[in-house]
Amino acid sequence: MAVVIVWLDGAFGAGKTTVADELHRRLPDAMPFDPELVGYVLHRSVPRAPSGDFQDLPLWRALVAEFALGLRREYGRPLVVPMTLVDPVVREDVFGRLQAAGEHLLHVFLDVDAEELRRRVQAQVVVAHDAAADASARAFRLAAVDRCVAARAHVPAGTLVLDGRLPTAELADRVLAVLG
Numbered sequence: 001m002a003v004v005i006v007w008l009d010g011a012f013g014a015g016k017t018t019v020a021d022e023l024h025r026r027l028p029d030a031m032p033f034d035p036e037l038v039g040y041v042l043h044r045s046v047p048r049a050p051s052g053d054f055q056d057l058p059l060w061r062a063l064v065a066e067f068a069l070g071l072r073r074e075y076g077r078p079l080v081v082p083m084t085l086v087d088p089v090v091r092e093d094v095f096g097r098l099q100a101a102g103e104h105l106l107h108v109f110l111d112v113d114a115e116e117l118r119r120r121v122q123a124q125v126v127v128a129h130d131a132a133a134d135a136s137a138r139a140f141r142l143a144a145v146d147r148c149v150a151a152r153a154h155v156p157a158g159t160l161v162l163d164g165r166l167p168t169a170e171l172a173d174r175v176l177a178v179l180g
Helices: 016-026 036-045 058-075 088-100 114-123 131-143 145-154 168-179
Strands: 005-010 079-082 105-111 160-163
Touching: 005 016, 005 088, 016 079, 016 105, 016 168, 036 058, 058 079, 058 088, 088 105, 105 145, 105 168, 114 131, 114 145, 131 145, 160 168
Parallel strands: 005 079, 005 105, 105 160
Antiparallel strands: none
């Protein structure tokens, strides 16, 4: 059974995008898919969720799954998806839709302790050329650290949990080993 969607999960600052970039380098046929872009469209188009988090919009979850399925149907290529999904309801909704459509999914959780995550988020430029938006995004990410770290205890069975402090190349090696 070939895995065709690699979902890189973990806290903000865990290294999802960096590992995704390395996987794309090594798997040139794989397509990138960033569900955050779906969230940006919804923020511009519909009333915001009371929490301010677009993942709390059922429409976001449906559109993310349908977009991924559309990419798979149209192009027939593997997907690499770096996206934090620490809320079990959100994760089960998105993953359930993908699996119900017959897609094979490798869920990878990059595990990093809270102190290291805070250090990484503080060092990142989240939104270039917009200091206010950068500060807001950083504050959102920092506020989510404890919730994201706690999510490690509740990842679904079959999740590949990796130490996100390992070098990027080694993390990609471990994902590729599972993919075969």
